[in-house]
Amino acid sequence: MNQKLKTSIAFARNLFVTGAISETSRAVEVDICKNIPKEGSPVIVEFGMGHGNITRQILESLPPKGKIYAFEVKSSFCEVVREAIKDERLIIVNDGAETISQHVEGPIHAVISSIPFSFFGKEKGEKIIQDSYDLLEKDHFFSQVLYTKHNFKKFQRVFEDCKMTSNKNMFTEYIYHCKKLKSTHMVNCE
Known part of the structure; x- marks a missing residue:
């Protein structure tokens, strides 16, 4: 059985974890990583590694001294x-996006995400977005692919500049x- 079919079957079986029934398109992989x-040596965080198609694009875009923390809740996907992918810049984290602060100290220079915010409770989604924002370096991006426009406002509540594109x-x-x-570095005023 070819890899694309295996991936589609695995994603369909785990729909409420992956939020997808197939891998993202090549156009999305390129756009989300732009x-x-x-x-330099940027630190990138990926939420929802799946079988690694976006991960490969991140690694292709990443400079030699960069590193990627790729979060994935499904152990079987981590093993795949x-x-x-044998690349020393890749650090696989078998845990949920809501635990970013436990695994990454920051600052980070991009978040690339394909996790299904539509299936998360309000508090969990807000925590993921806020914790990512807090770790993200000023003038850098959180890029998210979703199959709906409905979650855009969640991001607009936290980030100062949000744009949405769609694949034609x-x-x-x-x-x-x-x-x-904005910079989130705390200043001690005592």
């Missing part, structure tokens, strides 16, 4: 990617590019 810094070939795939414009 704001990854191309120089461990076997398929796949009208149900929306990509949110949300930029952090």
